[in-house]
Amino acid sequence: MGPASTRATGSVGLVETQYADLPEPIRLDCGRDLHPVRVAYETYGTLSPDRDNVILVCHALSGDAHAAGLSKTPGESARDGFGAEDRDGVAGKGLGWWDGMIGPGKAFDTDRYFVVSTNLLGGCRGTTGPSSTDPATGRPYGSDFPVITVADMVRTERALLDVLGIERLAAVAGGSLGGMQALEWAVLFPDQVDAVVAIASTHALHPQGVSWNAIAREAIMRDPAWQGGHYHGTGRAPDAGMGVARMVGHVTYLSATSMGDKFGRRLQDADDIRYTIAEPDFQVESYLRHQAATFVKRFDANTYLYTSRALTYFDLARQHGGGSLARALDGVTARTLLIAFSSDWLYPPSASQEIEDALLAHGKPVEFQVIDAPYGHDCFLLEEARQTPIIRRFLGGTAA
Amino acid sequence: MGPASTRATGSVGLVETQYADLPEPIRLDCGRDLHPVRVAYETYGTLSPDRDNVILVCHALSGDAHAAGLSKTPGESARDGFGAEDRDGVAGKGLGWWDGMIGPGKAFDTDRYFVVSTNLLGGCRGTTGPSSTDPATGRPYGSDFPVITVADMVRTERALLDVLGIERLAAVAGGSLGGMQALEWAVLFPDQVDAVVAIASTHALHPQGVSWNAIAREAIMRDPAWQGGHYHGTGRAPDAGMGVARMVGHVTYLSATSMGDKFGRRLQDADDIRYTIAEPDFQVESYLRHQAATFVKRFDANTYLYTSRALTYFDLARQHGGGSLARALDGVTARTLLIAFSSDWLYPPSASQEIEDALLAHGKPVEFQVIDAPYGHDCFLLEEARQTPIIRRFLGGTAA
Numbered sequence: 122m123g124p125a126s127t128r129a130t131g132s133v134g135l136v137e138t139q140y141a142d143l144p145e146p147i148r149l150d151c152g153r154d155l156h157p158v159r160v161a162y163e164t165y166g167t168l169s170p171d172r173d174n175v176i177l178v179c180h181a182l183s184g185d186a187h188a189a190g191l192s193k194t195p196g197e198s199a200r201d202g203f204g205a206e207d208r209d210g211v212a213g214k215g216l217g218w219w220d221g222m223i224g225p226g227k228a229f230d231t232d233r234y235f236v237v238s239t240n241l242l243g244g245c246r247g248t249t250g251p252s253s254t255d256p257a258t259g260r261p262y263g264s265d266f267p268v269i270t271v272a273d274m275v276r277t278e279r280a281l282l283d284v285l286g287i288e289r290l291a292a293v294a295g296g297s298l299g300g301m302q303a304l305e306w307a308v309l310f311p312d313q314v315d316a317v318v319a320i321a322s323t324h325a326l327h328p329q330g331v332s333w334n335a336i337a338r339e340a341i342m343r344d345p346a347w348q349g350g351h352y353h354g355t356g357r358a359p360d361a362g363m364g365v366a367r368m369v370g371h372v373t374y375l376s377a378t379s380m381g382d383k384f385g386r387r388l389q390d391a392d393d394i395r396y397t398i399a400e401p402d403f404q405v406e407s408y409l410r411h412q413a414a415t416f417v418k419r420f421d422a423n424t425y426l427y428t429s430r431a432l433t434y435f436d437l438a439r440q441h442g443g444g445s446l447a448r449a450l451d452g453v454t455a456r457t458l459l460i461a462f463s464s465d466w467l468y469p470p471s472a473s474q475e476i477e478d479a480l481l482a483h484g485k486p487v488e489f490q491v492i493d494a495p496y497g498h499d500c501f502l503l504e505e506a507r508q509t510p511i512i513r514r515f516l517g518g519t520a521a
Numbered sequence: 522m523g524p525a526s527t528r529a530t531g532s533v534g535l536v537e538t539q540y541a542d543l544p545e546p547i548r549l550d551c552g553r554d555l556h557p558v559r560v561a562y563e564t565y566g567t568l569s570p571d572r573d574n575v576i577l578v579c580h581a582l583s584g585d586a587h588a589a590g591l592s593k594t595p596g597e598s599a600r601d602g603f604g605a606e607d608r609d610g611v612a613g614k615g616l617g618w619w620d621g622m623i624g625p626g627k628a629f630d631t632d633r634y635f636v637v638s639t640n641l642l643g644g645c646r647g648t649t650g651p652s653s654t655d656p657a658t659g660r661p662y663g664s665d666f667p668v669i670t671v672a673d674m675v676r677t678e679r680a681l682l683d684v685l686g687i688e689r690l691a692a693v694a695g696g697s698l699g700g701m702q703a704l705e706w707a708v709l710f711p712d713q714v715d716a717v718v719a720i721a722s723t724h725a726l727h728p729q730g731v732s733w734n735a736i737a738r739e740a741i742m743r744d745p746a747w748q749g750g751h752y753h754g755t756g757r758a759p760d761a762g763m764g765v766a767r768m769v770g771h772v773t774y775l776s777a778t779s780m781g782d783k784f785g786r787r788l789q790d791a792d793d794i795r796y797t798i799a800e801p802d803f804q805v806e807s808y809l810r811h812q813a814a815t816f817v818k819r820f821d822a823n824t825y826l827y828t829s830r831a832l833t834y835f836d837l838a839r840q841h842g843g844g845s846l847a848r849a850l851d852g853v854t855a856r857t858l859l860i861a862f863s864s865d866w867l868y869p870p871s872a873s874q875e876i877e878d879a880l881l882a883h884g885k886p887v888e889f890q891v892i893d894a895p896y897g898h899d900c901f902l903l904e905e906a907r908q909t910p911i912i913r914r915f916l917g918g919t920a921a
Contacts, residue, residue, distance in 0.1 A: 151796040268796035328784045328805045329777040335806040336768045339813075342799060343761035345745060350798075361743035365765060368736045377729040377866070384728045386836060394834050396551040396668035398750075398826050399742060403833070405728045406735040413739075426798050433803070434794050436786060466777070 130226035133165040133190035136217075138247055143280045147242070150270040157256065160281045161186045161240040161247025165223055166231030168287075175287050176229050176516075177278060178219065178238045179295030179302035181501075182370070182428050183420060185246035188238035189223035189231075191215050221505035228505070228512040234291065241302070242277040243269045243428055245421035252353060252421045262423075264350025269427055271298070271435040275305045279313075292516060294318035296501035297468060298432045304476070307455045308441050314455040318512060321465050321501040323472035324446055324479075325436040330467055333373050334429045337366035341422050350423055363422045364413030371412050376464040376497035380405065446479040453480065458515040459489040460508055462500035488515060530626035533565040533590035536617075538647055543680045547642070550670040557656065560681045561586045561640040561647025565623055566631030568687075575687050576629050576916075577678060578619065578638045579695030579702035581901075582770070582828050583820060585646035588638035589623035589631075591615050621905035628905070628912040634691065641702070642677040643669045643828055645821035652753060652821045662823075664750025669827055671698070671835040675705045679713075692916060694718035696901035697868060698832045704876070707855045708841050714855040718912060721865055721901035723872035724846055724879075725836040730867055733773050734829045737766035741822050750823055763822045764813030771812050776864040776897035780805065846879040853880065858915040859889040860908060862900035888915060 138161050146156035163186045168175065178188050192215035217238075222228040229236050240248035243266070251266035258265075282288075293303045293314055300322025307317045326334070341347055344362030352358050372380075384405035388394060394402055401407040442449030459477055461470035470491045480487040492507050494500045501508075538561050546556035563586050568575065578588050592615035617638075622628040629636050640648035643666070651666035658665075682688075693703045693714055700722020707717045726734070741747055744762030752758050772780075784805035788794060794802055801807040842849030859877055861870035870891045880887040892907050894900045901908075 264798065268798060325786060327777060328780040328786060328803070329772060331786065331803050332768075332772045332780065332805055332809060335801070335803070335809060336765060336772070338798070339768065340740060340765045343765060365736060365740045365743060368732075368739065369769065372729060372732045372736070377727060380728040380732065386725060386728060386731065398664065398668060398738070398830050401735070403728070403731050403735070405732055409732060409735060430798050
């Protein structure tokens with residue numbers, strides 16, 4: 122197989138999201154058992170006879186199972202996530218959120234690998250979450266849904282793979298919250314993961330990131346339409362607060378530099394300011410409003426709350442190392458690839474550096490690459506061309 | 522007079538806010554005339570017989586006229602602004618928001634200067650603003666208050682000084698939005714300003730800063746209790762949205778580093794996470810909630826909207842230079858001191874650098890100092906000891 126640059130890359134084509142009902146309850150970190158649990162997933166490529174070519178791809182806060190190809194039921198796309206949609210106008214056309222990374226000849230090469238992508242536990246795109254029916258009441262859980270962790274998401278993914286008859290992963294990969302899941306996999310199931318690809322991620326979000334997430338959740342919960350989390354069926358939803366939450370998130374996914382390049386201080390009306398408080402006057406203000414309006418149409422506010430909470434709770438050192446990251450990673454056997462982006466201030470390269478240091482302290486195989494790019498956290502969705510050769514070379518080292 | 526380090530510094534003592542009713546309407550940038558206008562102000566030190574020792578101090582978004590000394594009517598202090606209150610426990614004790622900078626032997630030395638501090642136009646602490654009575658209706662203006670600009674604030678300050686019989690300023694000084702006012706003074710009234718001290722400020726907020734302000738305003742306006750801006754007298758106020766706005770602002774005033782140093786990822790309950798969505802679990806989350814709760818008690822939401830809008834509109838190049846900052850500053854005659862802080866990502870040193878470059882292009886006297894300090898934008902309130910010798914030396918060059 123030649124290098125990526127000399128091969129044509131392609132699409133996985135039309136895909137359809139599938140659903141699996143897990144046979145057993147999921148035992149959650151909080152102590153509760155969750156049942157029933159349905160998982161939405163997609164697969165791309167062909168499972169090898171030895172079932173040894175599986176890559177699990179994990180999504181970020183606002184993603185879903187539709188990671189690659191064209192959806193048979195196109196609608197609002199999770200590719201809207203992180204502002205990536207503007208780049209090539211694919212929003213709403215049903216293209217998977219990581220289509221540039223998954224497919225024939227791509228970073229996660231479906232000519233070689235069988236790629237599985239799921240909607241995470243707590244999601245609103247097919248997997249059981251707060252908008253699912255609570256068997257105890259027959260109504261949507263709302264805020265009665267148990268508080269979940271990244272480890273709970275991983276246990277759910279483990280259970281889905283059991284249903285699919287898959288024991289081992291050649292790799293588990295993801296960006297941001299997806300990278301947290303990948304790292305958690307390597308810790309929880311060290312004997313079942315050959316390689317980890319954690320992109321624009323961290324072992325524990327820094328306090329400023331914790332704050333942004335807290336503010337986003339406050340914006341949702343302070344919206345009277347949230348109704349204590351039981352808004353389903355009331356004809357009202359906390360769209361106003363969700364919009365604010367999304368705007369906060371969106372700015373943290375970009376960089377000051379890229380916002381400067383993209384919007385500057387350009388006004389809506391080129392002539393002059395319009396002396397308006399209630400209406401957007403700068404183009405960037407209008408853009409943020411648009412992002413908010415689009416997002417609330419496709420995403421459930423409670424899923425946002427639960428997922429945001431899970432990613433702030435994620436802390437490998439606290440969970441697994443008694444405060445020590447090195448101890449937490451002591452049992453990892455997977456080879457690890459860490460990729461970070463120079464302009465990502467939400468998941469800065471320093472966090473990946475700490476992971477590398479902790480793995481190296483145990484002599485674990487790890488590769489860390491910082492890509493110099495201006496688009497902030499969004500880079501993990503935008504800088505596909507520069508991640509691809511790194512990931513292909515890294516995965517080439519696995520037996521597959 | 523010896524250097525600051527060898528002199529004891531003191532307090533201006535007990536002070537009382539005064540009020541002046543302007544005799545003429547203020548002609549606003551938006552084309553409307555505003556009348557009546559009352560201005561809240563305080564003075565510290567003694568006006569010289571020649572009235573040539575006046576320093577005007579301008580406050581930032583959440584400040585007020587009480588800049589120094591102890592208020593005779595203590596209440597919630599504007600020193601709460603920007604998180605400075607935690608440092609020495611002075612919150613609510615009536616200490617002025619820049620007390621460390623104004624007083625005998627301090628940066629703005631009241632042994633030498635007569636310092637005037639006003640609450641800005643549109644304010645909610647004594648100067649006419651959206652919560653003032655609209656003479657046309659007999660009710661509070663609310664969102665019928667005209668959209669104001671930084672230049673309108675400066676014209677109001679000019680009018681107050683006329684009432685006080687003060688023609689010239691030995692200096693005009695401020696941080697953040699206060700620095701914008703200082704720069705605007707030098708452009709609007711070049712013959713009446715000897716020196717400008719603009720700290721942690723800019724000639725035009727960058728698009729990320731515009732975004733944070735837009736999000737804060739959205740949070741307020743999307744609160745149903747805002748009621749289109751006419752919440753006064755209804756028994757409801759957009760406290761929920763204001764709280765979110767304040768949290769957004771607060772995080773932008775700090776730095777990721779200082780948040781890490783101050784809070785880390787410490788939990789409220791040292792033992793473990795409590796698996797809660799609705800309640801704060803990290804100490805930084807509790808801190809932000811406290812900041813929000815404190816702020817909404819002392820500040821009017823509409824004033825926040827109007828002031829935030831004014832500071833995003835501020836753009837010296839657009840207003841005065843046809844897009845060119847150098848042209849906008851062409852008429853400045855004041856000596857200018859610019860101070861910025863290395864960790865301030867909201868008003869980064871690069872913005873002050875652009876001002877220095879534009880002034881130097883015309884051969885204008887300008888001094889630019891970057892102070893290496895970790896506290897973000899808050900530094901202008903916190904790093905008093907390091908600003909003091911710079912400011913004293915700079916002001917020492919003026920005839921006074």
